[in-house]
Amino acid sequence: MEKLQAALEKARRSRGGDVVMPVPRSAPVQSIDRTTERSNALWQALPAFEVNAEHLEAHRVVTRVASAKATPFDILRTKVLLQMRQNGWKRLAITSPMPRSGKSTTACNLALGLGRQRDMRAMLFDLDLRDPSVHAFFEFSPPHGIGELLSGTVSFAEQGVRLGDNVAISMAQGRIADPTRVLLAEETAEALARVEADYDPDLMIFDLPSMLVNDDTRAFLKNVDCALIVARAGTTLYGQLDTCEREIAEQTNVLGVVLNAYRHSDPTKNDE
Ligand SMILES: Nc1ncnc2c1ncn2[C@@H]1O[C@H](COP(=O)(O)OP(=O)(O)OP(=O)(O)O)[C@@H](O)[C@H]1O
Ligand SMILES: [Mg+2]
Numbered sequence: 001m002e003k004l005q006a007a008l009e010k011a012r013r014s015r016g017g018d019v020v021m022p023v024p025r026s027a028p029v030q031s032i033d034r035t036t037e038r039s040n041a042l043w044q045a046l047p048a049f050e051v052n053a054e055h056l057e058a059h060r061v062v063t064r065v066a067s068a069k070a071t072p073f074d075i076l077r078t079k080v081l082l083q084m085r086q087n088g089w090k091r092l093a094i095t096s097p098m099p100r101s102g103k104s105t106t107a108c109n110l111a112l113g114l115g116r117q118r119d120m121r122a123m124l125f126d127l128d129l130r131d132p133s134v135h136a137f138f139e140f141s142p143p144h145g146i147g148e149l150l151s152g153t154v155s156f157a158e159q160g161v162r163l164g165d166n167v168a169i170s171m172a173q174g175r176i177a178d179p180t181r182v183l184l185a186e187e188t189a190e191a192l193a194r195v196e197a198d199y200d201p202d203l204m205i206f207d208l209p210s211m212l213v214n215d216d217t218r219a220f221l222k223n224v225d226c227a228l229i230v231a232r233a234g235t236t237l238y239g240q241l242d243t244c245e246r247e248i249a250e251q252t253n254v255l256g257v258v259l260n261a262y263r264h265s266d267p268t269k270n271d272e
Contacts, residue, residue, distance in 0.1 A: 039200040043121065046162035049140055056112075059137055060105050063113035073109040076258065080110065080228065081120075083255060084203065089225035090196070092255065095208045095217050095248070097240035101232040102260035104133045107207035114203060115167035121201045123160075125170045125192075127220060128209045129179035132172030138163075145173035149195075150188040156195045168199065179209075184219035192223060211244040218247065226253040233262035 062069040094107045107124060114122035126134035126146060135141060142159060149159040149170055160168045182188055208217045227248050231241050248254050
């Protein structure tokens with residue numbers, strides 16, 4: 001990890017300094033009186049669903065309850081939360097240079113970990129529109145696809161579901177046609193602005209596709225305040241990470257890099 005950070009630092013310096021922080025998507029959000037009856041009622045009215053704890057754990061989603069396994073994700077949650085609050089940011093993109101790095105696993109763990117903070121409200125959106133997977137983690141098929149929410153055909157009240165009191169999730173029914181167009185569309189930005197205004201979440205997490213395989217994530221980044229990059233140990237190449245970080249930094253703030261699947265100990269001992 002230190003080597004990775006040192007290499008990134010070196011690349012930043014050779015580009016002429018640190019990553020330039022673009023202007024935030026919006027001015028820092030003022031603390032809004034969250035006891036507004038309207039948003040409370042909207043949260044309560046969302047259909048609640050239950051998760052299968054064993055299925056989630058088998059798929060490495062371990063943050064529903066506090067445990068040793070949840071600790072690394074809890075640390076990530078706290079760091080993300082503090083940094084975003086400090087900057088008045090609410091919208092977090094999760095992406096990676098290449099596929100299969102652990103983006104969706106990280107997104108689900110962050111959302112459930114945030115759910116343990118009783119005074120917070122978090123929302124998770126599956127925006128990997130070509131290959132959605134959040135619904136598979138939760139073994140849930142929503143009554144409407146996320147595409148219908150983004151086009152404004154249905155409201156979040158009809159499409160989103162609630163886990164516990166304070167986590168809302170927008171899942172896909174399956175892949176949708178022309179994802180780049182949808183992610184770039186103004187109607188998508190407007191639909192998300194409506195959700196944010198109505199539900200007043202503390203954090204909106206967007207599980208996105210990988211940066212370097214198509215234009216989908218690039219198309220959507222204008223809608224977020226910052227992005228977390230998930231790199232996979234032993235798989236993600238340094239050049240891919242550098243290109244990914246540089247491209248994201250052109251559009252939004254890079255919150256950090258998560259090095260996933262890194263093992264401190266001897267892998268032959270089989271201790272995860
Ligand atoms: N730390 C880890 N150790 C081992 N396997 C992991 C780890 N994190 C994720 N995986 C596994 O890697 C696979 C890919 O994970 P995940 O779906 O979260 O990645 P992704 O980046 O969202 O993939 P995609 O690009 O397909 O959306 C899954 O089978 C997941 O269980
Ligand atoms: Mg994924």
